[in-house]
Amino acid sequence: MFHYFRRKPVFIIAILALCILLLAVFIFRQSIFPQSANNGQATGTLSASAARTGRIFGAAVASSHLTGDQQYANTLDTEFSGVTPENEMKWETTEPERGSFNFAPADIIVSHAQSHNMKIRGHTLVWYSQLAPWVNDIATGSELLQVMKNHIANEMGHFKGKIWYWDVVNEAFNDDGSRRSTNNVFQQKIGDSYIEEAFKAARLADPNAKLCYNDYDTDGINEKSTAIYNMVKDFKARGVPIDCVGFQSHMIVDQVPPDYQENLQRFAALGIDVQVTELDIRMSTPVSDADLQSQADNYQRVVKACLAVSHCNDITVWGVTDKYSWIPQYFSGQGAALLFDDNYKKKAACNLVIQTLTSGS
Numbered sequence: 001m002f003h004y005f006r007r008k009p010v011f012i013i014a015i016l017a018l019c020i021l022l023l024a025v026f027i028f029r030q031s032i033f034p035q036s037a038n039n040g041q042a043t044g045t046l047s048a049s050a051a052r053t054g055r056i057f058g059a060a061v062a063s064s065h066l067t068g069d070q071q072y073a074n075t076l077d078t079e080f081s082g083v084t085p086e087n088e089m090k091w092e093t094t095e096p097e098r099g100s101f102n103f104a105p106a107d108i109i110v111s112h113a114q115s116h117n118m119k120i121r122g123h124t125l126v127w128y129s130q131l132a133p134w135v136n137d138i139a140t141g142s143e144l145l146q147v148m149k150n151h152i153a154n155e156m157g158h159f160k161g162k163i164w165y166w167d168v169v170n171e172a173f174n175d176d177g178s179r180r181s182t183n184n185v186f187q188q189k190i191g192d193s194y195i196e197e198a199f200k201a202a203r204l205a206d207p208n209a210k211l212c213y214n215d216y217d218t219d220g221i222n223e224k225s226t227a228i229y230n231m232v233k234d235f236k237a238r239g240v241p242i243d244c245v246g247f248q249s250h251m252i253v254d255q256v257p258p259d260y261q262e263n264l265q266r267f268a269a270l271g272i273d274v275q276v277t278e279l280d281i282r283m284s285t286p287v288s289d290a291d292l293q294s295q296a297d298n299y300q301r302v303v304k305a306c307l308a309v310s311h312c313n314d315i316t317v318w319g320v321t322d323k324y325s326w327i328p329q330y331f332s333g334q335g336a337a338l339l340f341d342d343n344y345k346k347k348a349a350c351n352l353v354i355q356t357l358t359s360g361s
Helices: 002-032 046-051 063-068 070-079 104-115 141-158 185-189 193-205 223-238 260-268 289-308 348-359
Strands: 056-061 082-085 119-126 165-170 210-215 244-247 250-252 273-284 312-317
Touching: 046 056, 046 348, 056 063, 056 070, 056 119, 063 070, 063 104, 082 104, 082 312, 104 119, 119 141, 119 193, 119 210, 119 273, 119 312, 141 185, 141 193, 165 193, 165 244, 165 273, 193 210, 193 223, 210 223, 210 273, 223 260, 244 260, 260 273, 260 289, 273 289, 289 312, 289 348
Parallel strands: 056 082, 056 312, 082 119, 119 165, 165 210, 210 244, 244 273, 250 273, 273 312
Antiparallel strands: none
16 A cells, blocks of 8 residues: 555656647647648648748739729738739730830739738730730831830839749740740741840849749640750850749649659759749539549649749749639639639638648648
8 A cells, every 4th residue: 555655646747747748749740730630621821831931822813803802802811922913914904005004903913912011923024915916017026026125124114123023925835845936926027036035125124033934834844844944054054034934834633744843843953943833723613522632632742842842932823712713714614723712712722732831841
């Protein structure tokens, strides 16, 4: 009996110590992996989770939704740390008539972003599509070159000091790696040199802005991405200013290229930044829970690839919510491609992205 009473306090102390240890482990795990145990709902936001890794998590933004849908604005402000104007900085909007510039729609987005300490990607200065009709009527390459340089100088000058990265040239290559000439007045009348000339003009217009080339279907190692890789390598060798390549990453569920990370890394090895600039992962609608989980797994693969490449400093999804996604209009029977559903509810993909960013790998 004497020995029993002497050992009992030691036993109780040991149990208490074990409980304290288990509680500490639980608290630590919750701080690293903030997920409720019963529903997979992540705590925290995309922006805060990305910030822990030194990255920006942005969204493409439309000024009409920003001013006309309060829930849209609230979700943007709460969840995202960067913006890309969807259409407001494209040529047909910014210079609809020669020498007549209109930056009002873009100013709405830029002002909002600055007031919420968001990074701003300028999109896009030179693109064959959404081009003001008058540009296609220019007769000679030399005149078009001057028009292009003037457009770059005026647009970048207006936003000087406000833009983090500019998509200087957009979608200039075909899938086989050749230069896109179909419907591309810049390629037709100026030739291959228009890309180089655009980047040189952009550096002069705002020396502190980072300059990107941006394209789609370049997510894996293929003829198109290799042609762009070779262009960047040549630019770097000759001192042509280029700081970044944007990988649009418009994907289909379960079709994330297996060499996505490898592709990002080979570009980063050239000494440039790489960014995921227009991410969405579409699927057939209506969707099932299994579809949503597959989409979540695919989003996680993209995020993990970016996290594994130190020079991948931005992930931007092409829209805030499925409610306004461009996908259903262009791909019949497809949709549900973004992180928030039509009602601004976080989808499985959003929760998994937050968890992945929070874990840092």
